Structures are given as structure tokens and as C-alpha cells.
Amino acid sequence: MRYLPLTEADRRVMLAKIGVPSIDSLYADVPSKALLKAPIADLPDHQGEIEVERQMQAFANQNLGTASCPSFLGAGAYRHHVPATVDYLIQRGEFLTSYTPYQPEVTQGTLQYLFEFQTQVALLTGMDVANASMYDGATSTCEAVQMANRITRRKKAVVSGGLHPHYHEVIATLAKFTGFEIVSPQPAPQGGEDLMAMVDKDTSCIVVQYPDVFGQVRDYTKLAEAAHAAGALLIVAVTEIVSLGLLTPPGDMGADIVTAEGQSLGNPLGFGGPYVGLFATRDKYLRQMPGRLAGQTVDAEGRRGWVLTLSTREQHIRREKATSNICTNSGLCALAFTIHLSLLGEAGLRQLAELNHAAASRLADRLSAIDGVDLQTPQFFNEFTLKLSKPAAKVVEELAQRRILGGVPVSRLWPGRPELENLLLVAATETVTDDDMAALETALKEVLR
Amino acid sequence: MTTPSMPQAGATLSGNKALQIEEPLIFEQDAAGRTAVDLPAVPQHQERLGGLKRKQAVGLPGLSEPQVVRHYTKLSQKNFAIDMNVYPLGSCTMKHNPRLNEKVARLPGIADLHPLQPVSTVQGALALIDRLAHWLKTLTNMPAVAMSPAAGAHGELCGIMTIRAALLAKGDARKRILVPESAHGTNPATAAACGYEVDPVPADDRGRVDLAAFKAKLGPDVAGTMITNPNTCGLFENDIIDIADAIHGVGGYFYCDGANFNAIVGRVRPGDLGVDAMHINLHKTFSTPHGGGGPGAGPVVLSAALAPYAPLPYVTHGPNGFDLKEQDDGGTAFGRLKGFHGQMGMFTRALSYILSHGSDGLRQASGDAVLNANYILAGLKETLTPAFSGTCMHEALFNDDFLQGTDVTTLDFAKAMIDEGYHPMTMYFPLVVHGALLMEPTETESKDGLDRYVEVVKGLAERAKAGDTAYFEGAPYHTPRRRLDETLAARQPILKWKPPVEKQAAE
Structure with missing residues (x-):
């Protein structure tokens, strides 16, 4: 077995040194009726790289990858071009095979990139301070609601109908178990929800998405002011982080906590994970933040260096009084994010964001000109909602038969709601070509005919 | 005119030390307009941003590609890694990360799948998840598994929520969860996050759960217990079946923290011990890379009693192949834990690792991990002080006597290990052992490598006993940075880079 260095001769010498006759005898504490005497029989034995790779390739061959066909899928996960440099650098063994930087003298590399990552996230969101990552955008948003509950000592969250339903469900699941309340209007792509009407003296926070799940871009400045007047916090969730290269950041609108899905930078779609949750807030709430924080300090010789800090908030110190139970987060995905953003820089991010918006805007023009297609979201970044003359799920299925991944039917997110059945979410990033757009346009005309 | 002074012996003009090269922050290498990507020109289009176009620059630095490559290469060289040498960090399971797993995770048709593609276009992905689930269920002898939790602590959350949902279905969520004092901090944090009161259970003088004390705490308000097995002292809980029977006897459930499943995989199946729920850290037992602190994956195997309450989504076998159940339709699923379906990239790596080892190899790997830990224990037991007598499982625990x-x-001893080219062992954990030093070599280490390691640890212990305290207090000496001031970092937190305030030009 190629991963195991011990030889049978080594094992004999080692057992003799320990003073036991066999490896099995080291399991003497296991109740004998539960101790297996041989390998589990109904599972295959070890295999070489050739065989394993062949089997894994066989799984891959049964799928239609987004890179192999025109693809317009979004709804919280976006296909972007990731520069080759990113994947080479994150696979350096010193990054890939290192643990959480609890011993700072031998993890200055990890700690410095986390400090840089935190700075980038704070700048993008327009906030004071960001942590070293959460699992994903949904769990990050859920942590934000819990943080707002702690800060305000209130137990009711007002959640926009424009929040991604997976995010909503994650919050609702925790609410059910910990006894806080969620109120929410119905999802409505054309907006018009009055969230402040749902706010009362028990409301800890209002949660909105920017751009919202239907793609619509909304100004939350007045909502922030109203929330603050009612003693509640405004949480803004961003599922497409590239949008903040072109849009006014939530921090400028008065958000108290900004959470985001960071997958779009550096990370592949990967069928939904692992992704990287971003979490940023105001300095005044720093000590209520969940998750790890890298901070600047000096070493014994007075040189600048980095450590994990303020860990008295965390579970390994505070145990049941911790701000969160999170331990392992998304370190390597955060590294991919920060490398991609370092490559882009100010100018590159701006251009990338403009390319996304241009692609989506041009695609919206083409598709909304088709008979039986109406654009529902007049203001958007790289994703918009169309109302079709037929149920969107069926249309998407027919497009897939033509090897076009034409978007996400809203009914996939909210099944069983007739008013949403004909809605289709369509995203266009810098990876979409004119030929891709033409292919979708032609196919959609055929399918809707 | 002044003469440049010669550097002191050992010091350099640049501050660099040969292969250790100082590296500023990316923000300190900025040139306006510079970028490391060449993107196409933006085509004509109607702007539809609703007046919300960003008015101010983000403030990101501009670097070229070679600068970025050097930046991260130099940073990487300031890290210790399992690719370099023994990384005996107890309870964290730093084992070899095969690169085959990285390769297959990046295959087109896996890495480029969108989570919301039509199910008809991702049959291979669902089959892959189902195959991994089959292995996890068979290796644990448990009938069900929830695949979506993102890490160990997230798996704990999943397990305790499942238990709470099952109890609620019977009409009473109950109040307390019994957690041993030796538990990982995530256990009490998780129980508290699910609305439970944490009731600590003491360890006995053999490092195991004190069975009598455990039984004395049982009552009708106990929802369950969270027990790590093998436990955080590196010992198998030999009363585990009695513990399971006792908790079941009061109508509670047994959550097993599977952080140390790597010690017993292929040899003991938790389903045979009475476990109701257990998370499996794929980044420990099945070697998905730790990546400097994640991502992980924490699937939770479940007993028949808990299986109906497993969270969404999950893979099912339908008439047209695999299906993905994303909505509850009035069922008993307790809810949703994260966006989309789980850590697919980690599933792919873990399955590749599992298929490589096979049933026989996984059993050999756990056996070698336990053998290696006992070899360290035998080599060090005369010089260091083992916390408990007898053999251990996959990690050897010492106190600071x-x-x-x-x-x-x-801490000083650990820092001196760094200068010798080793990552320190886990320090001061578990909390039930004074000044704990917890060493987990894993199956990755060769006998020769362990012999050298043992010699170094013994040598350091002898140096400490000989009274060379100052040496230890100053360690480490050869790292890119010496000991860092953690108190300063916490008292005056600097958590992001800020542009330097321009100094006024001297008159």
C-alpha cells in the first residue's frame, strides 16, 4: 500500500519494543464482541492510481460540465475564469498540507495571507473589519443573525423575500432549535416588500440580499436608517462578490454586518462546495464576531508578525459560552480568493465586474426580445429574472437536452408556487461568449414556440 | 560621510536569511493601474445598475503576475507542513495528503458542475456521493448518513439537531446534554448552540468517562451525551457499550464525536457500540487536506431511530436514476444546514483516498497509526511522564510532571521542538491533564522518522532537566519570526492593513 511506510519487519521490531504480540492486541480495550478480526468483507481491497483514477473519471463522464457547454447558471454560485496561477499556488504543500495556524512561528505564511484576506474583504464590503472566513455564504449569514441577537438582546429576525431560500432555510433551521423568530414576506421578483412594517421592538435585525436572489439591485440606505431608528441591525448578504467591484458597497449604505459567498473569486463551482463565507462588520461589534481573526503584532525582536487573536470569543477557549461553535473554516478557499483578488487588483476587478455586467445586459436585451419572454428585473449586475410563457423547469430540461445549461428555474428554489413557476434566473459572466448567447437565444425560441 | 557598518555576525543587510526572505504585504507593493490579468475590452452595453455604480475605488493593490507568484511562494516558505516532516499535532490527524485526490477533484465534469444544474445532467456526481455514503455507512455499520455538514463542528450541530428533532417528535426536547470534561471545545459550544444546558462529566483516574458519575447524572431531562471515542486522551472508552445502554435507558441518544475515527476504522464499527449519531471528519480520517484551517467536511452517520430526521438535501434512488431531495414535502427532515448539497470537492478526495486504501488498507492504516503512537509512547515513557498507564490508541499523551x-x-518545550524541525505536539489539551503534550504521529511516519523524533524529544527533555531553562524560554531561534506577542495583538487589535499616514515633509 503506497501510502504506508512501515514494512512487516518494522512492525515486528516496533511491537517487540512496545512489548505486545500484535497490532490487534493494542485494541484490548475494545469490547471483544465489537472488535473486527478481519477487514470488512463486502468492500473492495486497495487499488493503484490507475484503477482509482479510471473509476473517478467514470463518475465525471456521466455529468455535463459547465465548461463543456453554454452555461448561464447562477443563484448563488457562479462560473468565472480562475487564472492558472491560483490553482498552482494553493497546491503548494506548505499551504495545502498545513494546519490551522495555532503555532504562529511556523505559520507566518498562512497568518499573513489571512490578514491580507481580511483587509480585502473589509475593503470590498466597505466595512471596518472582517474575519478569516466561514463555511459559506448561507452559514455566514446565519452567524450574522445570531450575532445581531446577541448585540441587541432581541430574538426576531425580519428576512427579505429576496434572500436566497437556502440562506433563509439555514437561518430558519437554527431559529427553530434555539428559539428565535423569523418573519418574512413572500418572494417577489419585482419588489415592493415593506420590511419595516414587520419590525417591532423585538426585532434584532433585517436581512436583505444585494443584488437580491432575483438579480435586482436595490439601495438599502433608507432601510438601514429605519432599522437603526428601531434599534435593529441591517445585515446585507452578497451571493456574487464580483458585483462589489462595480456596485456601491453595503457598508456605504449603512449595513452593520455584511456576509457573502466568496466562491466567485478563485474557487470552482464544484457542485456546491467547498466554498468560502465572508463576514464583515463594524469595529464596535468586533468582540461579538464569530470565527478566527488574524492580527498584527511584533515578535521578541520587535519585527512585525501575525497571530490568531481575540480567541477568547472562540469555542476552544470559551466552550459553551463561545460566540460560535465553528472551528475548521475555509482556509484554502480563502487563499484561492485572496490570490485571485491579488492578481486582479483594483483595475482588474473593475474590468472583470464591467465585463460581467456587459454580458448580462446584452444577454437580457437579446432574450427579452423573444416572444413569450419578459424581463422582470430592470436593474441588475450579472443575473436577471425572466418570465417565460411556459414553466421554467421544463424549459430548462429541454435546453439541457440540447446541451445548454440555460439558467436556474425559480421553482427549483421555491417549488409548488404557481406564481413563480414560469420564472427563470439567468446569469452571464465573463466566461459567456457571443456564440453561447446566440445558442441560448436560438434554443429558447425553439423551446417556447 | 559615514561608512556603512558591517552587519553583526549572523545578521544580514536585508533582514533576509538565505531561503527565508522577508515579504511585505500585497498592499505595500501597489502600483496604480497594474494588474496580473489581461481581460478583453468591455463591449458596448446598456448600463442597468440603477444608479448604484460604485463611486469610490475599492483600495486594492495592483501587482503583476510574477510579483503575485513570488509573494505567495515566499509566504508558503514560512509555513510548516505535513509534506515536510513529522507533524505530531494530537487530535488534528496530520497525515499524508495524496496528490491523486487533488487531481481527481479537479477533473472536468466534477470541478465545473453547478449545484443547481438539472439532476439529469449530474448523475455521475450523485453516484459519487452515493458511493462515498455507502462506504461511510458500511465502515460504521450505520443505516444512514447526512452528507451536507461542512466540517466537524458543523457535523456536531447536525447530530445534536437531529437528536433534538427526534425528541421533539416525541413531545419533549429535554434540557441537558452530558459532555465529558475532556471533550473538544466544539462539543459544549454545539450543545449550547442547540439550546441545551451542558452538564460536564468528570474523567476517572484512567482517563475514561467516570461511569458511576455518568450514571448518577442521568435522568428524564437528559437529551443525550456527546462522547469522543477513542477519547481526547487517546484512549478507547472501554465502558462505551454500558454508556450507550445507560443513555438509551433514560430515552436519550448517544452522539459520538468521530474526530478520532482514524484510530479504529476497519476495526471497530460505531454502530456495534450503540452510537446514534457520529460525524466523520473527512479531513482527518480520510485525509482531505487541512489547507491551513479548512475546508473540511463532516458527514454524520445516523442510527435507524434518528435517520428520519436527517437534514436536507440528500441523494435518493429514483425510477430514472439518482435524485436529489431538496425539499421536505411535509416529511420529518429537521431543516437545512448550508447552501447547496455539501462539500463535494472533499467527497471526491475522500472517495479517492478510500478506494486507494480499500477495506484492507484502511484497516492497516488505523493499525499502523496506533502502532506508531505506541512506539512513541514506549520510546518516551522513561524520559517523559505518560498521563496514563498502559497502551494508547492513535495518540500518546504526556503530562508535564x-x-x-x-x-x-x-509551551517552552513545544517551541524548542520547532527549532529541531518538528511541528509541536498539541499543548495543554485535553484540559484534564496538567500541561498536556499530545502526540499523534499517524500512519504516515516511517520507523526511522519516529526513531529520530523520539531521540530529539528525549534530548530536549534531558536538556530541560539539566537546567538549561533560558534556552527553552528563548525558543524558537531559527524561525522566520521569534515568539510573537499575543497579548499585544489582543489588547490593540490590528486586523487589517491601513495606508500609512503621510508624514509631513521636514522643513
Whole structure:
């Protein structure tokens, strides 16, 4: 077995040194009726790289990858071009095979990139301070609601109908178990929800998405002011982080906590994970933040260096009084994010964001000109909602038969709601070509005919 | 005119030390307009941003590609890694990360799948998840598994929520969860996050759960217990079946923290011990890379009693192949834990690792991990002070009695390990052992490598006993940075880079 260095001769010498006759005898504490005497029989034995790779390739061959066909899928996960440099650098063994930087003298590399990552996230969101990552955008948003509950000592969250339903469900699941309340209007792509009407003296926070799940871009400045007047916090969730290269950041609108899905930078779609949750807030709430924080300090010789800090908030110190139970987060995905953003820089991010918006805007023009297609979201970044003359799920299925991944039917997110059945979410990033757009346009005309 | 002074012996003009090269922050290497990507020109289009176009620059630095490559290469060289040498960080399971797993995770048709593609276009992905689930269920002898939790602590959350949902279905969520004092901090944090009161259970003098104390705490308000097995002292809980029977006897459930499943995989199946729920850290037992602190994956195997309450989504076998159940339709699923379906990239790596080892190889790997830990224990037991007598499982635990009278602390000792080219062992954990030093070599280490490691640890212990306290207090000496001031970092937190305030030009 190629991963195991011990030889049978080594094992004999080692057992003799320990003073036991066999490896099995080291399991003497296991109740004998539960101790297996041989390998589990109904599972295959070890295999070489050739065989394993062949089997894994066989799984891959049964799928239609987004890179192999025109693809317009979004709804919280976006296909972007990731520069080759990113994947080479994150696979350096010193990054890939290192643990959480609890011993700072031998993890200055990890700690410095986390400090840089935190700075980038704070700048993008327009906030004071960001942590070293959460699992994903949904769990990050859920942590934000819990943080707002702690800060305000209130137990009711007002959640926009424009929040991604997976995010909503994650919050609702925790609410059910910990006894806080969620109120929410119905999802409505054309907006018009009055969230402040749902706010009362028990409301800890209002949660909105920017751009919202239907793609619509909304100004939350007045909502922030109203929330603050009612003693509640405004949480803004961003599922497409590239949008903040072109849009006014939530921090400028008065958000108290900004959470985001960071997958779009550096990370592949990967069928939904692992992704990287971003979490940023105001300095005044720093000590209520969940998750790890890298901070600047000096070493014994007075040189600048980095450590994990303020860990008295965390579970390994505070145990049941911790701000969160999170331990392992998304370190390597955060590294991919920060490398991609370092490559882009100010100018590159701006251009990338403009390319996304241009692609989506041009695609919206083409598709909304088709008979039986109406654009529902007049203001958007790289994703918009169309109302079709037929149920969107069926249309998407027919497009897939033509090897076009034409978007996400809203009914996939909210099944069983007739008013949403004909809605289709369509995203266009810098990876979409004119030929891709033409292919979708032609196919959609055929399918809707 | 002044003469440049010669550097002191050992010091350099640049501050660099040969292969250790100082590296500023990316923000300190900025040139306006510079970028490391060449993107196409933006085509004509109607702007539809609703007046919300960003008015101010983000403030990101501009670097070229070679600068970025050097930046991260130099940073990487300031890290210790399992690719370099023994990384005996107890309870964290730093084992070899095969690169085959990285390769297959990046295959087109896996890495480029969108989570919301039509199910008809991702049959291979669902089959892959189902195959991994089959292995996890068979290796644990458990009938169900929830695949979506993102890491160990997230798996704990999943397990305790499942238990709470099952109890609620019977009409009473109950109040307390019994958690041993030796538990990982995530256990009490998780129980508290699910609305439970944490009731600590003491360890006995053999490092196991005190069975009598455990039984004395049982009552109708106990929802369950969270027990790590093998436990955080590196010992198998030999009363585990009695513990399971006792908790079931009061109508509670047994959550097993599977962080140390790597010690027993292929040899003991938790389903045979009475476990109701257990998370499996794929980044420990099945070697998905730790990546400097994640991502992980924490699937939770479930007993028949808990299986109906497993969270969404999950893979099912339908008439047209695999299906993905994303909505509850009035069922008993307790809810949703994260966006989309789980850590697919980690599933792919873990399955590749599992298929490589096979049933026989996984059993050999756990056996070698336990053998290696006992070999360290045997090699060090005369020089250091084992916390408990007898053999151990996959990690060897020592207390700091051997340092008594030396003024050298466990922390100092760990820092001296760094200069010798080793990552320190886990320090001061578990909390039930004074000045704990927890060493987990894993199956990755060769006998020769362990012999050298043992010699170094013994040598350091002898140096400490000989009274060379100052040496330990100053360690490490050869790292890119010496000991860092953690108190300063916490008192005056600097958590992001800020542009330097321009100094006024001198008159």
C-alpha cells in the first residue's frame, strides 16, 4: 500500500519494543464482541492510481460540465475564469498540507495571507473589519443573525423575500432549535416588500440580499436608517462578490454586518462546495464576531508578525459560552480568493465586474426580445429574472437536452408556487461568449414556440 | 560621510536569511493601474445598475503576475507542513495528503458542475456521493448518513439537531446534554448552540468517562451525551457499550464525536457500540487536506431511530436514476444546514483516498497509526511522564510532571521542538491533564522518522532537566519570526492593513 511506510519487519521490531504480540492486541480495550478480526468483507481491497483514477473519471463522464457547454447558471454560485496561477499556488504543500495556524512561528505564511484576506474583504464590503472566513455564504449569514441577537438582546429576525431560500432555510433551521423568530414576506421578483412594517421592538435585525436572489439591485440606505431608528441591525448578504467591484458597497449604505459567498473569486463551482463565507462588520461589534481573526503584532525582536487573536470569543477557549461553535473554516478557499483578488487588483476587478455586467445586459436585451419572454428585473449586475410563457423547469430540461445549461428555474428554489413557476434566473459572466448567447437565444425560441 | 557598518555576525543587510526572505504585504507593493490579468475590452452595453455604480475605488493593490507568484511562494516558505516532516499535532490527524485526490477533484465534469444544474445532467456526481455514503455507512455499520455538514463542528450541530428533532417528535426536547470534561471545545459550544444546558462529566483516574458519575447524572431531562471515542486522551472508552445502554435507558441518544475515527476504522464499527449519531471528519480520517484551517467536511452517520430526521438535501434512488431531495414535502427532515448539497470537492478526495486504501488498507492504516503512537509512547515513557498507564490508541499523551522543578513549561518545550524541525505536539489539551503534550504521529511516519523524533524529544527533555531553562524560554531561534506577542495583538487589535499616514515633509 503506497501510502504506508512501515514494512512487516518494522512492525515486528516496533511491537517487540512496545512489548505486545500484535497490532490487534493494542485494541484490548475494545469490547471483544465489537472488535473486527478481519477487514470488512463486502468492500473492495486497495487499488493503484490507475484503477482509482479510471473509476473517478467514470463518475465525471456521466455529468455535463459547465465548461463543456453554454452555461448561464447562477443563484448563488457562479462560473468565472480562475487564472492558472491560483490553482498552482494553493497546491503548494506548505499551504495545502498545513494546519490551522495555532503555532504562529511556523505559520507566518498562512497568518499573513489571512490578514491580507481580511483587509480585502473589509475593503470590498466597505466595512471596518472582517474575519478569516466561514463555511459559506448561507452559514455566514446565519452567524450574522445570531450575532445581531446577541448585540441587541432581541430574538426576531425580519428576512427579505429576496434572500436566497437556502440562506433563509439555514437561518430558519437554527431559529427553530434555539428559539428565535423569523418573519418574512413572500418572494417577489419585482419588489415592493415593506420590511419595516414587520419590525417591532423585538426585532434584532433585517436581512436583505444585494443584488437580491432575483438579480435586482436595490439601495438599502433608507432601510438601514429605519432599522437603526428601531434599534435593529441591517445585515446585507452578497451571493456574487464580483458585483462589489462595480456596485456601491453595503457598508456605504449603512449595513452593520455584511456576509457573502466568496466562491466567485478563485474557487470552482464544484457542485456546491467547498466554498468560502465572508463576514464583515463594524469595529464596535468586533468582540461579538464569530470565527478566527488574524492580527498584527511584533515578535521578541520587535519585527512585525501575525497571530490568531481575540480567541477568547472562540469555542476552544470559551466552550459553551463561545460566540460560535465553528472551528475548521475555509482556509484554502480563502487563499484561492485572496490570490485571485491579488492578481486582479483594483483595475482588474473593475474590468472583470464591467465585463460581467456587459454580458448580462446584452444577454437580457437579446432574450427579452423573444416572444413569450419578459424581463422582470430592470436593474441588475450579472443575473436577471425572466418570465417565460411556459414553466421554467421544463424549459430548462429541454435546453439541457440540447446541451445548454440555460439558467436556474425559480421553482427549483421555491417549488409548488404557481406564481413563480414560469420564472427563470439567468446569469452571464465573463466566461459567456457571443456564440453561447446566440445558442441560448436560438434554443429558447425553439423551446417556447 | 559615514561608512556603512558591517552587519553583526549572523545578521544580514536585508533582514533576509538565505531561503527565508522577508515579504511585505500585497498592499505595500501597489502600483496604480497594474494588474496580473489581461481581460478583453468591455463591449458596448446598456448600463442597468440603477444608479448604484460604485463611486469610490475599492483600495486594492495592483501587482503583476510574477510579483503575485513570488509573494505567495515566499509566504508558503514560512509555513510548516505535513509534506515536510513529522507533524505530531494530537487530535488534528496530520497525515499524508495524496496528490491523486487533488487531481481527481479537479477533473472536468466534477470541478465545473453547478449545484443547481438539472439532476439529469449530474448523475455521475450523485453516484459519487452515493458511493462515498455507502462506504461511510458500511465502515460504521450505520443505516444512514447526512452528507451536507461542512466540517466537524458543523457535523456536531447536525447530530445534536437531529437528536433534538427526534425528541421533539416525541413531545419533549429535554434540557441537558452530558459532555465529558475532556471533550473538544466544539462539543459544549454545539450543545449550547442547540439550546441545551451542558452538564460536564468528570474523567476517572484512567482517563475514561467516570461511569458511576455518568450514571448518577442521568435522568428524564437528559437529551443525550456527546462522547469522543477513542477519547481526547487517546484512549478507547472501554465502558462505551454500558454508556450507550445507560443513555438509551433514560430515552436519550448517544452522539459520538468521530474526530478520532482514524484510530479504529476497519476495526471497530460505531454502530456495534450503540452510537446514534457520529460525524466523520473527512479531513482527518480520510485525509482531505487541512489547507491551513479548512475546508473540511463532516458527514454524520445516523442510527435507524434518528435517520428520519436527517437534514436536507440528500441523494435518493429514483425510477430514472439518482435524485436529489431538496425539499421536505411535509416529511420529518429537521431543516437545512448550508447552501447547496455539501462539500463535494472533499467527497471526491475522500472517495479517492478510500478506494486507494480499500477495506484492507484502511484497516492497516488505523493499525499502523496506533502502532506508531505506541512506539512513541514506549520510546518516551522513561524520559517523559505518560498521563496514563498502559497502551494508547492513535495518540500518546504526556503530562508535564517531567518538567517539574525545571521552570520549563509545556509551551517552552513545544517551541524548542520547532527549532529541531518538528511541528509541536498539541499543548495543554485535553484540559484534564496538567500541561498536556499530545502526540499523534499517524500512519504516515516511517520507523526511522519516529526513531529520530523520539531521540530529539528525549534530548530536549534531558536538556530541560539539566537546567538549561533560558534556552527553552528563548525558543524558537531559527524561525522566520521569534515568539510573537499575543497579548499585544489582543489588547490593540490590528486586523487589517491601513495606508500609512503621510508624514509631513521636514522643513
